[in-house]
Amino acid sequence: MNQLLKFGLVLGIICLVATLVLAVTHEVTKPMIDAQGRSEEEAALKQIMPDADSFNKKAADNMEYFEAVKEKNVVGYCIKATGEGYGGYIRMMIGINPDGVIKGVRILEHQETPGLGAKINEVRPGEKDAWFLRQFVGKSARTVEVRKNIDSITGATISSRGVTDAVNKTVTEFLAKIKK
């Protein structure tokens, strides 16, 4: 009993100190990390819709999206979506034109397995964008489905499906919302 108490105490103290140190580090780095996230979002927007003049941030219910504006006309939407992958959530940005045809998909954050699921965002040497995501361009977002018109990544069906389903579901919901 005495020994058990000592084990718990030592481990507890170490964990407590570790928690304190991490809490401080988190507080210090949080503003910087948030700023990086925002600038990544902006970079993704520009990549998906290179010809838009400006983006207006909007929100519908719990959906966050950007209106891409060119010469005062809305030329498309960039919607933030979250899919469920193999290693956790996959956050992405989906760009569509007003009819729901995909202009581009960019992964903002993921925790997929390196070498397998992480290939959803793999850029082959000498290329500019991820080969898996390139499949989506030009397809109607409401029709994309793994094994139908999207090839899944070998050994990473769950990750491939996570992205594809999120694109399909998010855009379908989104279009229903703005048509109202």
Added chain:
Amino acid sequence: MKLLGEFIKGLWRENPTFRIVLGLCPTLAISTSVFNGIGMGVAATFVLVGSNIFVSLVRNIVPEKVRIPCYIVIIATFVTIADLIMKAYAPLLSRSLGMFVPLIVVNCIVLGRAEAFSSKEPPLKSVMDALGMGVGFTWALVLISAIREGLGNGTILGIPLSSRFDPPLFMVLAPGALLTIGLLIGAMNYFTIKKHSRD
């Protein structure tokens, strides 16, 4: 002098990659560019130094039976700090290393040094050991990634080497990593054996 010896042994005689052959998973995966190699090496060195100091400081109060959870908590703390700092100040590096930064937790070199060295030795010696291992790991990564990036992509740190040569892509893919590491370990063994037979 003794302290310097603890540092030097990690560079060659007990090099973590080529002699002890630990931590190969991240080595294989991230040595696709010199930039990645340096980043991973620095992050791992930071974690090694931090965890070695603290493991050494608590070595007399941590009971034998719960030592592994204690070490893991200490290591995980430093890994998380490294990950957060990288995300905040070097987002590009953080993105290209991806999952491999959090995975330093399970890098055998770090736990290996805690278990084999710093849990038995005073802090100063442990720091020197960690620095030696860290620098040894870093130079190994830089060498491997320079060969792979140079041959497979025709660049070093993104600077093109020659326009006249068509780089074989497989060098930056998984087979290139296995080939490079295998040949380097073979070469190192050859020289070590040759040196021993001369002595």
